Amino acid sequence: MARLNLLEETRFEKLPVSVFENPTAASLSVAHRIGDLIKEKQKNNSKAVLGLATGATPIGVYAELVRMHKEEGLSFKNVITFNLDEYYPMQPDAAQSYVSFMNDHLFDHIDIEKENVNIPDGTLKLEDIPAFCLAYEKKITEVGGLDIQILGIGRTGHIGFNEPGSAPNSGTRLVTLDDLTRRDAARDFGGKTFVPTKAITMGIGTIFKAREIILMAWNQKKASIIKKAVEGEISSEVPATYLQLSDHVEFILDKDAASLLTRFDTPWLVKDCIWDEVLTRKAVIWLANTLSKPILKLTEDDYNNHGMAQLAVEQGPVYNINIHIFNKLQHTITGWPGGKPNADDSQRPERAEPANKRVIIFSPHPDDDVISMGGTFIRLVDQKHDVHVAYQTSGNTAVWDDDALRFVEFNIDFSEKMGMPQQGMKDIYQNIRSFIETKQPNQVDTPELQSVKGLIRKGEAIAGARFCGLDDDHIHFMALPFYESGKTKKNPVTERDIELTMELLQKVKPEQVFAAGDFEDPHGTHIVCFNIILSALQRLAKTESWVKDCWLWLYRGAWLEFDTFEIEMAVPLSPQEVEKKKFAIFKHQSQKDRAVFPGDDAREFWVRAEDRNRETAEAYDKLGLAEYEAMEAFVRYHF
Template sequence: MVSFKTTRLNLLEETRFEKVAVSVYDDQFIASKAVAARIAEIIRNKQKSGETTVLGLATGATPVNVYKELIRLHKEEGLSFKDVVTFNLDEYYPMKPDAEQSYVTFMNEKLFNHIDIDPKNINIPDGTLKEEDVAKYCMEYEAKINSLGGLDFQILGIGRTGHIGFNEPGSAPNSGTRMVTLNDLTRRDASKDFGGKENVPTKAITMGVGSIFKAKEIVLMAWNEKKASIVKKAVEGEISSDVPATYLQLSNNVEFVLDKEAASLLTRFDTPWLVQDCDWTPQMIKKAVVWLAKEVKKPILKLTEEDYNNNGMAQLATEKGPVYNINIDIFNKIQHTITGWPGGKPNADDSQRPERANPAKKNVIVFSPHPDDDVISMGGTFIRLADQGHNVHVAYQTSGNTAVWDEEVLRFMEFASDYAKALGLDASKFENLYHDARNIFSTKKPNQVDIEEVRTIKGLIRKGEAIAGARFAGLPDENIHFQNLPFYDRTKFSKNVSFEDDIKETMELLRKVKPHQVFAAGDFADPHGTHKVCFDIIYQALKRIKAEGDEWIKDCWLWLYRGAWHEFEIHEIEMAVPLSPQEVTRKRLAIFKHQSQKDLPVFPGDDAREFWVRAEERTSETARAYDALGLANYEAIEAFIRWDF
């Protein structure tokens, strides 16, 4: 069994729910160093006995920090790869090795170009073969691994379909290296790298589940909450071809290495009262009672001692009971999250309210990562704050120019040219740029970065829509800010960028407004990562201002909203703003101002619904969840949590 001797979370190890060895680390960086240390240990032990080390390697974001640490060990601690042979799990088919999306390019950039490995010892499936030659090649690939004594160590990631390598649902546990057809979700997940799902190859060459099983040690790594759901299925679910990673439960040589977020849905973390005695903190009690109400499909105030005892919560009933008192306490806490006054209710007792009564009129900044996140995710609250007389500002952190169709650019350029002609002005510059843009678009490659002029036009399209939405919400023009933070365009050209000027610009705006409330996107499931980057910029700006001693920051609260991609769980919510049917309609009309994102956005993510439909259905789902717990039945609820900085 694999054993990494570095600091893990001080939490209960394997439970009766977990069918495979699992190690959980504070974060992916610590975990990656532990995996790299184990690989280094194997290499050094083999070198001492004059043997060759055979490694099975993976691609994607998951192993990147392992490779960084291996490079560091090579450069700083003399770890040599001269006697190492590597076999990669898979490659797209067809795929040229020098293509930007090829796994040859990935491995060279992330590892091989930085260590002393012999190129002859690098093996990656060949995506340039004729299709009739693939089967023979796959047999030879397996034979070469076997001739070297098999894999000493195999790194795996896990796809959201549960695939390992490119062994998609339906793969057999004894499958060998072969050509496969990629699942639609796998292709959607790869679409960003290829500039659209339509450009992602439909096939790949992959080592099989049976090939992977032959490795002496297998480590499957997974990071962040996006992987939590599939990790739970792989670790705790029944063995099934529907989730190929569950086959790993059959091996004694496997360990799952996770960060806290990827492990968050495992039973010992998500519902620990089913596994062990708990430290019943107020938040844990709230989570458990909400879970129980959902589990037995009862309102909170109707939960009985029998419900507690039959569902793993006898300890809570004994230690904190009687259960009816627990029910009343949790009901009241959830009830107190509900407020029609998101800026605080003036001249009211605020001891049981989520926001302060004073000052009655607050300075507010709503930060919107993209130009439509404000109205999509918290449009009802945004409008309510303006209606209730608060000094509301909105800050659009990025231009959002990536999410505009090329056809929209041509339409606006045609309008500008025709308008110039109608006024008797010289339209030649517009016409020249228009023809240049048409030529560029006709030969544009997937993921090709637009020229500056086109990026500017796309940004102006989003800006005009955002202004219309903010005005509709009731904001004066002087309270509408377009930060257009530099990182957004910089990351189109380089993955290594500094965020220093983004933070400073955000600090300048915060100091100008001196807000009592800051609303920021906490929806880190954004598939392109912009929400998380934008939050980190705000967070760093607030922390620096606090450290520098600005007096107003003592009265500043940071609220996080979600809604564009998923919603907070009921037990997490600290402020719930109910919306009437009329307010839902107003919110919808504000979203409609973003016409370039209507019908079919450039980056829809996994959810096929339009953004306004997602927004309405998510907030109505939250309202129904409150109703099911026995609280008031509202048309919709927008949810927030408070974040300590």
């Protein structure tokens, strides 16, 4: 019976899928499967042939294999490897090369024979590539074929670098990279213009010959493409769907990557559910959106015809369910994000008391505060709360070199105008200019250039916070050490990052903390900054009584909004407030027009924020609630 239930739950899935709680658990599972294969081959005195992938996804697998080698004696003497792909052209010693990646994460730390390592050659002459690709395929065949091929998946649905349009029987070849793939790689190269336009990749036909294929995917960014690959129709537009044709494939996912699969996203379509408050809200909103109906117009037939008959039976009549969910959504809307004084707060998202709260808005970068919650920021100040803003990092990697030069030139001209000494600044200027003229893609800026870029962003942040109504003594620049390396790949978090955060929290003793909850930012800074705040609050909670009265609210903005069913506080904005928020964002001139790290959204940050806030308001309106110009959304985090 249990097997029948599982088949019903997964009936939309066209290939085997295993879901783990987190990437660490999933990576350990894959690493141990590889380790077991290597040991089994050793017993038989034969070679283990591995197809390997690069990118962030397999790093945990390689780390565990290295640990097994160092601590458990796992030998790789009998292992032959073939990597999926390599950029073209690409020098093997370049930081972005897959040769460097594999050496850094695996080969330099194990006892594999170097002659058993095979990676496509990014230094070949163009005319030599076809012969190389044929030889690559032949070598795989000569050593007995791939025992295991591990894969990641790109947001285009590519496996290896087999982009949309690839044929299911394709072999190793030179390909042109999709624009989205290049945008995703831009951070590693210091900008999309420096990302190669081509790559050498194993073909889908080559991958299919492996005796076992494991595709891994982590985090919410991959959820949409995973749903297409697992539940969609086979199509050259999503090359990973070809894996549905294999009898030897398994998808290994963390729960975030699996979150849009039917059994997790809309489980009422495939099984009986335990209808708690959150699932009920999600299902009713889904039903209303699916049928383009306001919540209060949903009928018994609507529930019965869309997999929600169990809910109607257990909690009906359905009109009572509709009213309950409608009221819950209504109660999330408030014009008083700090709580409404002298009001009944039993149905409000925030407490009425204390009437004037101490508030810290943590901003990972110097513009996240106004982009994500600028309207609420202004509202909190206007309603006389004691608001502080804390910029956790300098954001100094996200300023264009020519902007930095312009500011130093201004400084020199200003000094001359004021009759002040200029030689020292001129020397710094020449050093910076000489560096920029010979700067390589993704090269770390000099300390002087980092300082200039940091000061540019600091000045913009001060202007934005002042525009929102703050005095200078309520504006804090934390310069958390993990970020201040000047590199796109940041240093690990240290105790000092947490201590600095604890010191500020202890100084203010806030009743409200706002923190960035959009963890899909392309640079990964937001999740790091959030975890630092969380660690600081959890430590303080052990000794400080004020922490129990401190509520932590998460905001989102530039990258991804909360789903409607998740929202616990929605702050409506008038047309005038939308304009004022926009002007606060405009204070960040270095991020306007074209940002250094825009992600895969071509819109400017202020446009993204404006559109997203309007979309949130429209979502509420379509469900039958009041119509507002825009809304900023928040979710409370219980630590």
